Structures are given as C-alpha cells and as structure tokens.
Amino acid sequence: MMLPNRSPRFFHEDLKLPKLPKLQLSMRIGPTTRLSPPRNLSQNFEMSTKTILSPSFKPQDLIPSPSLGFLDLLAQKYSKHPKNECSDQPNKTPKTKPIIFSWTIKRTYGNTPASRVGGTLTVIGNDIYLFGGQSGDRLNELKCLKYDSLHWDTITTPKDLEVPEPRDGHITLPYKNYLVVYGGAGAFNTILHARTCSPLLHILDTQSLHWKTHKPIGRLPDPRRNHSAAIIGCTVIIYGGIGNDNNTLADFHGVNLDTMQWFTPKFSKDTVKPGPRHSFSMCSVYHQAMFKVNNCEIFNLPVIYDEDFTRKNCGIYIFGGMNGERRVLNDMFLLQTVKKNSKSDKNMLKIIRVEGSGKFPIARHGHSMGLCGKYVVIVGGRNDELYAGCRQSHVDEIGAFNITTSHWETVDLVGLLPISCWGVACATIGSKLLCFGGMNLSSFATNELWSLETNQDSIEGFELKKKDNPIRILIRRNTKYNL
Structure with missing residues (x-):
C-alpha cells in the first residue's frame, strides 16, 4: 500500500544538538575578557523552532571550532543580532584603571x-x-x-x-x-x-x-x-x-x-x-x-x-x-x-x-x-x-x-x-x-x-x-x- 506524500517535518527529538562544553573553573570571566558571558549560560542559550527550521541553519554551526574558544564562538555567531545584549557587555562594563x-x-x-x-x-x-x-x-x-x-x-x-x-x-x-x-x-x-x-x-x-x-x-x-x-x-x-x-x-x-x-x-x-x-x-x-x-x-x-x-x-x-x-x-x-x-x-x-x-x-x-x-x-x-x-x-x-x-x-x-x-x-x-x-x-x-x-x-x-x-x-x- 502506497503512503501519501507528505512534506518532511523536523522535530526537536530528531535533531541531535552538540553538547555545550563545560566552562573551566580557571577561566577568567570579567571585563578583561573579550566577551563577558551571561550570568546563566544554560538559560540564555535558547533556540526557537523558527531558527531551527530556517533554511540557513546548519547543525554544524554549533560545533565548536578547535581554533576558537567557546566564548569566541558565541561572539562570532551572534554578534550580528541587534537584540543580543551580550555583544555590548564589554563596552557597558565600567573599567577602573589601576x-x-x-x-x-x-x-x-x-x-x-x-x-x-x-x-x-x-x-x-x-x-x-x-x-x-x-x-x-x-x-x-x-x-x-x-x-x-x-x-x-x-x-x-x-x-x-x-x-x-x-x-x-x-x-x-x-x-x-x-x-x-x-x-x-x-x-x-x-x-x-x-x-x-x-x-x-x-x-x-x-x-x-x-x-x-x-x-x-x-x-x-x-x-x-x-x-x-x-x-x-x-x-x-x-x-x-x-x-x-x-x-x-x-x-x-x-x-x-x-x-x-x-x-x-x-x-x-x-x-x-x-x-x-x-x-x-x-x-x-x-x-x-x-x-x-x-x-x-x-x-x-x-x-x-x-x-x-x-x-x-x-x-x-x-x-x-x-x-x-x-x-x-x-x-x-x-x-x-x-x-x-x-x-x-x-x-x-x-x-x-x-x-x-x-x-x-x-x-x-x-x-x-x-x-x-x-x-x-x-x-x-x-x-x-x-x-x-x-x-x-x-x-x-x-x-x-x-x-x-x-x-x-x-x-x-x-x-x-x-x-x-x-x-x-x-x-x-x-x-x-x-x-x-x-x-x-x-x-x-x-x-x-x-x-x-x-x-x-x-x-x-x-x-x-x-x-x-x-x-x-x-x-x-x-x-x-x-x-
């Protein structure tokens, strides 16, 4: 029996996203880094269904490059988004010169x-x-x-x-x-x-x-x-x-x-x-x-x-x-x-x-x-x-x-x-x-x-x-x- 043709659909369960690398305890986070991360990275790293289903989305975009750190990858990926508050964090952080x-x-x-x-x-x-x-x-x-x-x-x-x-x-x-x-x-x-x-x-x-x-x-x-x-x-x-x-x-x-x-x-x-x-x-x-x-x-x-x-x-x-x-x-x-x-x-x-x-x-x-x-x-x-x-x-x-x-x-x-x-x-x-x-x-x-x-x-x-x-x-x- 032939099944009717249906448009392919993607579900969250079918998409295997890479695991986020754990932050090292020795990593220095603050105004001296090139990007200050969010307070809770797990809560801020969210993706909507529209983003996943967009034609420009590629799962390998989230795979960390061996030459880039995780914070550098986030900055490179999301720096073009105007609503991203983290991209301007280094400029908003007051720096006191010793x-x-x-x-x-x-x-x-x-x-x-x-x-x-x-x-x-x-x-x-x-x-x-x-x-x-x-x-x-x-x-x-x-x-x-x-x-x-x-x-x-x-x-x-x-x-x-x-x-x-x-x-x-x-x-x-x-x-x-x-x-x-x-x-x-x-x-x-x-x-x-x-x-x-x-x-x-x-x-x-x-x-x-x-x-x-x-x-x-x-x-x-x-x-x-x-x-x-x-x-x-x-x-x-x-x-x-x-x-x-x-x-x-x-x-x-x-x-x-x-x-x-x-x-x-x-x-x-x-x-x-x-x-x-x-x-x-x-x-x-x-x-x-x-x-x-x-x-x-x-x-x-x-x-x-x-x-x-x-x-x-x-x-x-x-x-x-x-x-x-x-x-x-x-x-x-x-x-x-x-x-x-x-x-x-x-x-x-x-x-x-x-x-x-x-x-x-x-x-x-x-x-x-x-x-x-x-x-x-x-x-x-x-x-x-x-x-x-x-x-x-x-x-x-x-x-x-x-x-x-x-x-x-x-x-x-x-x-x-x-x-x-x-x-x-x-x-x-x-x-x-x-x-x-x-x-x-x-x-x-x-x-x-x-x-x-x-x-x-x-x-x-x-x-x-x-x-x-x-x-x-x-x-x-x-x-x-x-x-």
Whole structure:
C-alpha cells in the first residue's frame, strides 16, 4: 500500500544538538575578557523552532571550532543580532584603571642602623630620625639620616637620667625642631610579670641634642603601648593601645605642647566611636602650608584649602588594628573639629566612619600609614587568618585611599619589591613613603631603606623601561587575598 506524500517535518527529538562544553573553573570571566558571558549560560542559550527550521541553519554551526574558544564562538555567531545584549557587555562594563606605585632601594652610607621591628621614622626638615624598636633586645639608640646625602649618623647625647629607656610600640612625632616620644613597652617588671609603659613625655631638642622628660599638668592618661597618635599644630591626639593590665584601650587624650597640659577631648553627639583597638595607624591630612604655621592647635586651625584638601576630607584618619576581642579590622574613621555654630560647639571634635567606594584593603594590624600627595597609603601589617591558606601572616597588599574621590584605588606595584612584613617604620617625604625594618614569621627585614613612589607622573613610562635589564622588575596586582 502506497503512503501519501507528505512534506518532511523536523522535530526537536530528531535533531541531535552538540553538547555545550563545560566552562573551566580557571577561566577568567570579567571585563578583561573579550566577551563577558551571561550570568546563566544554560538559560540564555535558547533556540526557537523558527531558527531551527530556517533554511540557513546548519547543525554544524554549533560545533565548536578547535581554533576558537567557546566564548569566541558565541561572539562570532551572534554578534550580528541587534537584540543580543551580550555583544555590548564589554563596552557597558565600567573599567577602573589601576594606579602604579614604584618600589626602589635607597643606597645609604655611614653608620647604618641594624634592622628592627617597632621603630619609628620621623622627618624634621631634611633629617630623618630613627628611634627605638626591637632587634633581639629593645633599643633606645637614635640615628639620623641626611636625606640629601643619604648618610646615617649616630646621635650621641649626654649620659643623663633623662634619656628614654629602650622601648618599642611607642610613637614619635615632630614638633618644630623637637622629637616627641610617648609610650611604648619598656623594661620588664618582675612584680607585674609584664613590660611596663611610661606615662611621661620625652622631648629631644635636635639642635642641642638634649633630652628632656616632661610630666604635663592635668590628668595623666593610662600608660600604654601599641597605640597611635597624630600631631596638629601644637596638639597631640593619642588614641587606643594596650595598658599595663593588658587591656585594650578606647580612650582619646590630647596634650598641648606649648602649655604642657593634658586634656580630654569632647565629642559631638553624632560621633561614631571606633571602640577599643591597638596596633592601628593614624595619619593627619591637611594642606602642607598648614604645617608651616606656628602656634596653632587643633581647635584653632588656619583655613588653608584647595581642590584636593577641603573641609570635608581634612582631619585625622584612623585605619585598621585589632579590637579587644582579638578581631582584626579594616575600617576607617575620620576625626575632625566641629564647625563652631554656637558657643556650645567650642573645643569639640567629631568622628565619622569613612564609607569610601572601591574595595577596602585586607584587615590588618601592626601596619603603617602616611599621606603621599592625595593618597593615604597603607603598607605592611599582619593578619593570622591568612596563614590557613597561604602559610604566612604578613599582608603584602598596599592600600591607597584617594582623599579627593573617597575611593580605594587598585594598586599595581613595579620595581624591586621588599619582603612583606609588619612593624615597619615609615615616614613621608613629598610623594614618597620611606620604609625601614619590619619582620614576618620567617625573618627580620634587611636594614635597607626602601622608597615607595606614588606620583603617577614620575612613574609614567615605566613599562618601557622594563626592557633595560634592571636587577629585577616585577608587576603584581594586589588582589591576591579575599577575606
């Protein structure tokens, strides 16, 4: 029996489509690829019946070419479709260009100091002073580096009772031609079975090279170590640390160096207190011309602003540290003076939480921070949560907060990179951050002086110089760890 002629029909069951290749887990997907795939490839890869039955359709069109990747095949196949949203995805994805910082070694001469952890670098004019720290034993030696000649000298002072005891975890600040030293862990107390801290101020006259011990009037703060401080005019603001009873402190104190008087700052009602913490960093951000004005204090600051330094972004920045529950932090706060609208606002401060854009740096403690141009730069630090995955606790990521845009920048590092460590002594000269010492779980850092250049104009063209056969040139993106 003859069957009637019928037009051939295709069914979905008769058509054998090739299986889609599985995406490799190591495949990088994002703005750097030539095509960003859909969020769910299996849901977006759909074909209508009209497309299958169209005369131009060929099943082999879907077979991946061995020379093309799967994403390239999709781009080639569907780039002509005007309704395809994925074809324009690379143009719609915002791309943030990373900034470049350059590491170099400053070749120094003279009586080079030994490497250490917990020391301080302080800049007065063209001189850089290194004081204290720990290198096997705690130190109280004072070294001076002439920055123009990069020559180290040992500062010898008369042997009297006013020379500070060996210590680490202290702070050293510049005031006119003086070095101001406060706090830190000193000699071991056999009764308390702990290293005690001194509540006294030690001030060195860098011209006469004489130490003076001062006990300012007013209520003395609790002695502490691993605290931080910042100086504005003649006012020193001290915050946090660890007391002699090993408790983490959360109090703020100020001392006026002109009147030698302690005071307790008053804060506005909308202040957000950072809470107890130690081993954090503080950095004063003001126009450079303000630091040349004498006899000003935190409640009577000259109004010197420009397009980079404004009332909104100037103040004392506080970052990171470890709280009383031994939790490592990566939050940032800004301490500012309250604009005086009434008599009740006199001599009042406020603290706000900085909610910047971009990716916040890795939480850390024992790091250092300095202002380089328009960037608040954070180097070093320790986070023991990294040890489980990386077998190390030091943080090699550099944080850079742009004060003009309130944005955490992505940093590319070029040059000969130092080892990553904590307890680094840092000082700022212009757009450079000078670093000395530090340690990690393996060893102490070398006694070389490292310089981190942050000026983008000075680093421009570094990519071309990589071919000049230097000692070692590396580029590393600081997105290695995600906590």
